[in-house]
Amino acid sequence: MRPYFRADHDGKVTRVQPSPQTPLLDKVRLPADLRALPENELPQLASELRTEMIDAVSQTGGHLGAGLGVIELTVALHYVFDTPADKIIWDVGHQAYPHKILTGRRDRIRTLRQEHGLSGFTKRSESEYDPFGAAHSSTSISAGLGMAVARDLSGGKNNVIAVIGDGAMSAGMAYEAMNNAGALDARLIVILNDNDMSIAPPSGAMSAYLARLASGKAYSEIRDIGKKLTGYLGRRVERTVTRAVEHARGFVTGGTMFEELGFYHIGPIDGHNLEHLVPVLKNVRDNGDGPVLIHVVTKKGKGYAPAEAAADKYHGVNKFDVITGAQAKAPANAPAYTRVFAESLVTEAELDDKIVAVTAAMPSGTGLDLFGEAFPKRTFDVGIAEQHAVTFAAGLATEGYKPFCAIYSTFLQRAYDQVVHDVALQNLPVRFAIDRAGFVGADGATHAGAFDTTYLGSLPNMVMMAAADEVELKHMVRTAAEYNEGPIxxxxxxxxxVGIEMPERGSVLEIGKGRVIREGTKVALLSFGTRLADCLLAADELDAAGLSTTVADARFAKPIDRDLVRRLARDHEVLITVEEGAIGGFGTQVLHYLALEGLLDNGLKVRPLVLPDLFVDHAKPEKMYADAGLDSAGIVSSVFGALGRNQNAARA
Incomplete structure (x- = not known):
C-alpha cells in the first residue's frame, strides 16, 4: 500500500494511514482507459472506485450517500457510451464524485469543496466531461432535451443521457421536460435512478431478462413492424393498438405513466449489477429511436455500512473516520441558526394552533424535522417542488392559517413567480423562513443565498427582516407569527x-424599526443581518484611530427605518451600509431614500458594502468574507477610503 500524509495547521506532515489499494483503478485516467478493460473486470473496478470515493470524502467532507449509490451505474455509463462525445448529465450533480474520479480528476479529488479545488457539483468550466453545470435538482431532462435537439439540428449522432433521481422526480419541471420530449420524439435517454422507494421493485434475474428483451433489437423490430401493420389500417386503429400494447407492457414493467408521456420504458433493473446494466445500456445505445427511460433501482450509501444504515445522516457529511463512520463535529459553542429557528417555531406553535410549516424536501436541512416531531399533522413536506410549496402556503393563508414556508434562499429563487403573483399580489400573510442566506462556504456559488433581499425587497406588500444573531432570530420568528397584514x-x-444568552421566547419587533447598538459622532455603520458582529469589531478599531463610530442594526430592509437612516445621515460624516447580499438589496433601499430626501446633498459620504457582483466559488467562509470586504478589516478599509485617509498612517 502507498502511504498518504496529512498536514496540520502548523504545516507539520504526519503519516495517517495507508491509502487503499486500487491496482485496476490506477490504470484508468480517462473513460477511454475504462473502455479498454475486459467487461469481467468491471465489478473489481467498481469496488476500487467505491473505496477511493469513501477515502477521499472522509478527508474533505461532502456528499457521500448519493455517489456511493451510483458507482456501478457510473462505471457502466462510461464503459458503454463514448464520453465526452456522448453527453452524461447528472441531475443535481452531488452524485458525480465517482464520475469525476473516472474523468481525469482523480489526482484532485481530495481538493473537493476546498478553495481552488474541485466543485462539489458538476461544472462546465471544470471538465469537458461535465456538459451541464448543476446543483439544483430536476434540470437534467430539460437540458438533455435541449442538447438532443441541437444535435439533431446539426446532424449529429451522439447520445445524450440524463441521470435523474434522489427525489428529483418529485419536481414538476422533470415532467414538463418529459412531456416536451415525448411530443418532439427526440432521441434522448433518461435514467431514473430510483434510490429511495421503487415504483416497481426489480425481481432478480427475471426482471433483468425482461429488461434486456425489451431493450433489444428483436423487440424493437417487432414493435416497428406492428406500427407499420397498424398504419395500413388507419391512424385511429394504429393509435389504439399501439397504446394497448404499451399499456399491457406497462402493467408488467411499471412504466405506464412514462409511456403516456411518450417515453419507451425499460426496467426496473438492479443498478448495482453490472451484468444486468451493461447489456441493457448497450441495447439502448444500439437500437431504437425517440425518448427512452431506463428505470434503475439503487441504494444510497451502497457498500459503506454506516451510510447504508443512515442514508439521511450520510447524504452530506463532515470529515469522518472511515473505520467507524464517526463524523467530525464543530465546537458546540453556540446553537445553529437552523435549530434556533425550528425550536422557536415549535414554541410559537404550542401557543397558536393556526401555525403550520411547509418545506420542499428539506425537513432536516431547514429544521422542520423537529417541528414535524412535535406537530406531524401541521407539517407538510411537498417534495422538490418549491413553486407548489409557495402557492400551497398561499392557499393555507387564505383560510386563516399561518404558514411558515421554510426554504433555502437559493431554492426560493425557483418559486419567484409564485411569491410575486400568488402571495405578494394578493397580500397574503405567508411567512418565509429563508435559511442559508449569504455565503455557504464549501457549497459555493450554486447554493449561496445572495439574491433574496433584492428579489423580495422589490415586491410591494413584502416585509423583509434579517437576524443579526440567534436572539434576533427568535424575535423575528415571533414577529412573523404575529404579523397578519401580508407576506413577511x-x-x-x-x-x-454568536453565543449569547437567549430568552425562552422571542419578542414582537416593531415593523420597520432598527436599533442603535453603540453611539458615535463621526462614522455610522448600519448593518443588515449577521455582519453586525464584524461592524462592532470594526468600530473598536475605528474608535482607536480617533474616528468615533455609531453601530446600528437595521433589522428591516423593507420597510427601512427612515427615522434611523435620517439621523445617521445628518449626524455623521460617513455612512456605511453592510449586508451579506447582492447589489440591489438593503443598501439600495437606503440610497434610494437618502436621494429622495436630499440627504446626499450635504456632503455625506455613503458606501454600500454588498457581496461581489459575481458568482463566488467555494472557500472557507472567513476567506470569502475577507475577499468580499465584508469582514471587520474590509469595513475599516471602506471607512478610510471614504474619508480619503491612509489607514496605515492613521494606525501609526
Missing amino acids: AFRYPRGNG
Whole structure:
C-alpha cells in the first residue's frame, strides 16, 4: 500500500494511514482507459472506485450517500457510451464524485469543496466531461432535451443521457421536460435512478431478462413492424393498438405513466449489477429511436455500512473516520441558526394552533424535522417542488392559517413567480423562513443565498427582516407569527450563532424599526443581518484611530427605518451600509431614500458594502468574507477610503 500524509495547521506532515489499494483503478485516467478493460473486470473496478470515493470524502467532507449509490451505474455509463462525445448529465450533480474520479480528476479529488479545488457539483468550466453545470435538482431532462435537439439540428449522432433521481422526480419541471420530449420524439435517454422507494421493485434475474428483451433489437423490430401493420389500417386503429400494447407492457414493467408521456420504458433493473446494466445500456445505445427511460433501482450509501444504515445522516457529511463512520463535529459553542429557528417555531406553535410549516424536501436541512416531531399533522413536506410549496402556503393563508414556508434562499429563487403573483399580489400573510442566506462556504456559488433581499425587497406588500444573531432570530420568528397584514420574510445564515444568552421566547419587533447598538459622532455603520458582529469589531478599531463610530442594526430592509437612516445621515460624516447580499438589496433601499430626501446633498459620504457582483466559488467562509470586504478589516478599509485617509498612517 502507498502511504498518504496529512498536514496540520502548523504545516507539520504526519503519516495517517495507508491509502487503499486500487491496482485496476490506477490504470484508468480517462473513460477511454475504462473502455479498454475486459467487461469481467468491471465489478473489481467498481469496488476500487467505491473505496477511493469513501477515502477521499472522509478527508474533505461532502456528499457521500448519493455517489456511493451510483458507482456501478457510473462505471457502466462510461464503459458503454463514448464520453465526452456522448453527453452524461447528472441531475443535481452531488452524485458525480465517482464520475469525476473516472474523468481525469482523480489526482484532485481530495481538493473537493476546498478553495481552488474541485466543485462539489458538476461544472462546465471544470471538465469537458461535465456538459451541464448543476446543483439544483430536476434540470437534467430539460437540458438533455435541449442538447438532443441541437444535435439533431446539426446532424449529429451522439447520445445524450440524463441521470435523474434522489427525489428529483418529485419536481414538476422533470415532467414538463418529459412531456416536451415525448411530443418532439427526440432521441434522448433518461435514467431514473430510483434510490429511495421503487415504483416497481426489480425481481432478480427475471426482471433483468425482461429488461434486456425489451431493450433489444428483436423487440424493437417487432414493435416497428406492428406500427407499420397498424398504419395500413388507419391512424385511429394504429393509435389504439399501439397504446394497448404499451399499456399491457406497462402493467408488467411499471412504466405506464412514462409511456403516456411518450417515453419507451425499460426496467426496473438492479443498478448495482453490472451484468444486468451493461447489456441493457448497450441495447439502448444500439437500437431504437425517440425518448427512452431506463428505470434503475439503487441504494444510497451502497457498500459503506454506516451510510447504508443512515442514508439521511450520510447524504452530506463532515470529515469522518472511515473505520467507524464517526463524523467530525464543530465546537458546540453556540446553537445553529437552523435549530434556533425550528425550536422557536415549535414554541410559537404550542401557543397558536393556526401555525403550520411547509418545506420542499428539506425537513432536516431547514429544521422542520423537529417541528414535524412535535406537530406531524401541521407539517407538510411537498417534495422538490418549491413553486407548489409557495402557492400551497398561499392557499393555507387564505383560510386563516399561518404558514411558515421554510426554504433555502437559493431554492426560493425557483418559486419567484409564485411569491410575486400568488402571495405578494394578493397580500397574503405567508411567512418565509429563508435559511442559508449569504455565503455557504464549501457549497459555493450554486447554493449561496445572495439574491433574496433584492428579489423580495422589490415586491410591494413584502416585509423583509434579517437576524443579526440567534436572539434576533427568535424575535423575528415571533414577529412573523404575529404579523397578519401580508407576506413577511426573515433571513438567517448557515452555521452557528454568536453565543449569547437567549430568552425562552422571542419578542414582537416593531415593523420597520432598527436599533442603535453603540453611539458615535463621526462614522455610522448600519448593518443588515449577521455582519453586525464584524461592524462592532470594526468600530473598536475605528474608535482607536480617533474616528468615533455609531453601530446600528437595521433589522428591516423593507420597510427601512427612515427615522434611523435620517439621523445617521445628518449626524455623521460617513455612512456605511453592510449586508451579506447582492447589489440591489438593503443598501439600495437606503440610497434610494437618502436621494429622495436630499440627504446626499450635504456632503455625506455613503458606501454600500454588498457581496461581489459575481458568482463566488467555494472557500472557507472567513476567506470569502475577507475577499468580499465584508469582514471587520474590509469595513475599516471602506471607512478610510471614504474619508480619503491612509489607514496605515492613521494606525501609526
